Amino acid sequence: MSLEMFFQHCFNALTLGSLYALIAIGYTMVYGVLRLINFAHGDILMVGAYFVFFGTFAFGWPWGVSAIVAVAGASLLGVLVERVAYRPLREAPRISALISAIAVSFFIESLAVVVFTGQPRPVLQPDWLISEWQLGNIRVLKLTAFVPVMTAVLVAGLLYILYRTKPGLAMRAISKDIETTRLMGVRVDNIIAFTFAVGSALAAASGIMWALRYPQVHPYMGIMPGLKAFVAAVVGGIGSVQGAVIGGVILGFVEIMSIAFFPELSGYRDAFAFIILVLVLVFKPTGLLGEDLKEKI
Amino acid sequence: MADTMLQIKDLHVNYGGICAVQGVNLSIERGSIVTLVGANGAGKSSIIRSIAGLNREVKGDILFSRKHGDAPESILGLRPENMVRRGISLSPEGRRILPHLTVEENLSLGAYSRNDREGIEEDREKVYTLFPRLRERSWQKGGTLSGGEQQMLAVGRALMSRPDLIMLDEPSLGLAPLLVKEIFGIITRIHETGVTVLLVEQNAYAALNVADYAYILEVGRIALEGTGKELLSNPQVRSAYLGG
Numbered sequence: 001m002s003l004e005m006f007f008q009h010c011f012n013a014l015t016l017g018s019l020y021a022l023i024a025i026g027y028t029m030v031y032g033v034l035r036l037i038n039f040a041h042g043d044i045l046m047v048g049a050y051f052v053f054f055g056t057f058a059f060g061w062p063w064g065v066s067a068i069v070a071v072a073g074a075s076l077l078g079v080l081v082e083r084v085a086y087r088p089l090r091e092a093p094r095i096s097a098l099i100s101a102i103a104v105s106f107f108i109e110s111l112a113v114v115v116f117t118g119q120p121r122p123v124l125q126p127d128w129l130i131s132e133w134q135l136g137n138i139r140v141l142k143l144t145a146f147v148p149v150m151t152a153v154l155v156a157g158l159l160y161i162l163y164r165t166k167p168g169l170a171m172r173a174i175s176k177d178i179e180t181t182r183l184m185g186v187r188v189d190n191i192i193a194f195t196f197a198v199g200s201a202l203a204a205a206s207g208i209m210w211a212l213r214y215p216q217v218h219p220y221m222g223i224m225p226g227l228k229a230f231v232a233a234v235v236g237g238i239g240s241v242q243g244a245v246i247g248g249v250i251l252g253f254v255e256i257m258s259i260a261f262f263p264e265l266s267g268y269r270d271a272f273a274f275i276i277l278v279l280v281l282v283f284k285p286t287g288l289l290g291e292d293l294k295e296k297i
Numbered sequence: 298m299a300d301t302m303l304q305i306k307d308l309h310v311n312y313g314g315i316c317a318v319q320g321v322n323l324s325i326e327r328g329s330i331v332t333l334v335g336a337n338g339a340g341k342s343s344i345i346r347s348i349a350g351l352n353r354e355v356k357g358d359i360l361f362s363r364k365h366g367d368a369p370e371s372i373l374g375l376r377p378e379n380m381v382r383r384g385i386s387l388s389p390e391g392r393r394i395l396p397h398l399t400v401e402e403n404l405s406l407g408a409y410s411r412n413d414r415e416g417i418e419e420d421r422e423k424v425y426t427l428f429p430r431l432r433e434r435s436w437q438k439g440g441t442l443s444g445g446e447q448q449m450l451a452v453g454r455a456l457m458s459r460p461d462l463i464m465l466d467e468p469s470l471g472l473a474p475l476l477v478k479e480i481f482g483i484i485t486r487i488h489e490t491g492v493t494v495l496l497v498e499q500n501a502y503a504a505l506n507v508a509d510y511a512y513i514l515e516v517g518r519i520a521l522e523g524t525g526k527e528l529l530s531n532p533q534v535r536s537a538y539l540g541g
Contacts, residue, residue, distance in 0.1 A: 184409045
C-alpha cells in the first residue's frame with residue numbers, strides 16, 4: 001500500500017471514528033445518570049437524518065437551517081422518550097427499563113417505516129462539502145475533514161458544559177450518588193431530561209453527517225451505527241465521555257484499516273466491532289477509561 | 298414565649314415494612330442545638346431523613362418556620378431538593394461526599410440551590426476559614442481526603458446552602474478522639490453564627506455536652522428528654538449511654 005493510500009485511509013478512519021464517537025457519547029452519558037443502555041439512541045440518529053432530508057427536500061430550507069431544526073427536533077424526541085418510556089420506570093428493576101428501551105427502539109423504527117415508508121431516500125449534499133482538496137497526491141473530500149472538525153467542536157462544547165456549568169456539575173454528581181445530589185437541591189428529573197437532550201442532539205449531529213457521507217436515509221439506518229457506537233462506548237469505558245470518544249476513534253480505525261489491509265475480508269466489516277466487544281469484555285470489562293463497577297454498600 | 302423552629306407531631310416512619318419510628322413528638326427552638334441520642338436502630342436517622350424529605354412512608358406532621366415570626370408550615374412530603382431551598386440542610390450519615398469531584402466542586406454542589414455569586418463566594422470563604430485544611434486541598438478529589446477531612450467537607454457542603462437549620466447525621470462516626478473533639482468544636486462555632494443545629498449522635502457524652510436540649514430514643518420512641526445537663530446527670534442515662 002502506498003503512503004498516500006495509507007493517509008487516505010487514515011482520514012476515512014478518523015471520519016468514521018468521529019461519527020461513532022458522537023453517538024457513543026449519548027450512550028455513555030445516559031448510562032452515567034441512569035445506569036441504562038438507551039437502545040433507542042440509534043433511532044434518534046435516524047430521525048435526525050430524516051429531519052434534514054425533509055427540511056432540504058420537502059420544505060426547501062437551506063442545508064444549515066435544516067440541520068439545526070433536525071438537531072433540535074431530535075433533542076425533543078430524546079426528552080420525550082425519557083419522559084414516556086424511562087421516567088415511569090425509575091423505581092422499577094433495571095431490566096424493565098432495558099426492555100422498555102428495546103421496545104422504544106422497535107416502535108420508532110416501525111413508525112418510521114409507516115410514516116416515511118421503507119424506501120431509502122437520497123440526501124442533498126451541499127456542493128461545498130463534496131468538493132475535494134488536493135494535498136500532494138492525496139485527495140481529501142472536504143466532508144472528510146469537516147466531520148472530525150465538527151466533532152471536535154461539539155465535544156469541546158460538551159466538555160465545557162460538563163466541567164464548567166451547573167447542570168454539568170449536577171450530571172457528574174448524579175452519576176455517583178443520586179440521593180445526595182438531590183439533598184444538595186438538584187432537580188434530578190430536569191438534569192436527566194437535559195442529559196437526554198444533549199445526547200440526542202449529538203446523535204442527530206452524527207446522523208446528519210452520516211447521511212451526508214452515505215447520502216441516503218432509511219428507517220433502519222440507525223441500527224448498525226447505534227450498535228457499533230455502543231461497542232465504542234463499552235470499549236472506552238461506559239460512563240466516561242472521554243472514553244467514548246477514544247472508543248469511537250479506535251473502532252473507526254479498526255474497521256477501515258482491517259478492510260484496507262485485508263480487502264478479502266471486507267464482507268466481514270461489521271463483524272470487527274463485535275469481535276472487539278468480545279475481546280474487551282473478556283480482558284478488560286470496564287473498558288479503557290471505565291471505573292470499577294464496585295457496587296455501593 | 299418559646300420560638301419554635303421545627304415541630305414534629307406524632308411521627309411514624311415505616312422502613313421496609315418495619316416501624317422505625319412510632320409516634321415521636323419533638324420540637325426545636327430557634328437558635329438552639331438539639332440532639333437525638335440513641336443506639337443503632339433507635340430511629341434517629343429515620344427522623345432526620347424524614348425531615349429532609351428522603352423517607353416516603355411517613356405519617357404525622359412536621360411543621361417548620363424558617364425565620365423568626367414566620368408562621369409554621371407543614372413540610373411533610375416535600376421533595377429533598379426543595380428542603381434545601383427552604384433553609385434545611387442535611388449532612389448525611391456516612392458523609393456521602395462525591396469522591397470523583399474536587400473539594401471545590403463538592404462545595405459548589407452544596408450551593409447548587411443558590412444563584413447569588415457573591416454570597417456563594419463569601420460562604421465558600423467562611424467554610425475555608427472554618428476548615429483551613431479544605432482550602433489546602435481545594436483541588437484534590439474528595440475521595441483522596443482522610444476520613445476527618447471528608448467529614449469536614451460534608452459539613453462545609455451542608456453550610457454552602459446557607460441553611461437556617463443544619464442537620465448533622467453522625468458527624469463523629471469513625472473519627473479519632475482528637476478529631477471528634479475538633480468536629481464538636483466546629484458544631485459550636487456554626488451554632489454561634491446563628492444557625493440552628495439538629496445533631497444525631499451515638500457519642501452521647503459529646504452530644505449532650507454541646508446540646509441545649511436532647512431527646513433519647515429507644516426502639517422508635519422517645520424514652521427521655523431534657524436539657525443536655527439534666528440528661529448528663531441522669532443516672533439512667535449514665536448507666537445506659539455514658540458507661541456508668
